[in-house]
Amino acid sequence: MISLQRDGALLVVGLFGEVTLADYRTFEAELAEQLRVSSRVDLLVDLRAMLTSTLDVVWEDIKFTRSHSHDVRRIAMLSDDRWAPWSAWLSQLFLDAEVRVFDDEPLARAWLDGSET
Numbered sequence: 001m002i003s004l005q006r007d008g009a010l011l012v013v014g015l016f017g018e019v020t021l022a023d024y025r026t027f028e029a030e031l032a033e034q035l036r037v038s039s040r041v042d043l044l045v046d047l048r049a050m051l052t053s054t055l056d057v058v059w060e061d062i063k064f065t066r067s068h069s070h071d072v073r074r075i076a077m078l079s080d081d082r083w084a085p086w087s088a089w090l091s092q093l094f095l096d097a098e099v100r101v102f103d104d105e106p107l108a109r110a111w112l113d114g115s116e117t
Contacts, residue, residue, distance in 0.1 A: 072096075
């Protein structure tokens with residue numbers, strides 16, 4: 001399941017339980033709409049309640065990331081998972097965005113708005 005919320009040039013993405021291809025397509029459509037308003041966006045992706053995703057979601061994420069590699073300025077990932085930093089590092093190979101992992105939402109939001117480095 002996915003929840004999406006726009007806040008200016010920030011798109012807040014919450015992922016819950018199993019994330020399906022339909023969920024990911026919802027995210028893609030929302031990001032495309034956001035990019036019509038802003039040339040670059042920031043993402044706050046909350047992975048703390050995500051349990052799993054299907055293999056087709058992983059493949060779609062790789063394709064989508066490559067096609068939008070210059071559209072995202074910063075990505076703050078909220079996660080308690082020990083593998084999240086590896087995922088962030090791997091994402092930066094395909095993105096022009098800065099990616100950081102946080103376990104605290106206020107710190108993630110401060111980094112995204114530039115008030116914390």
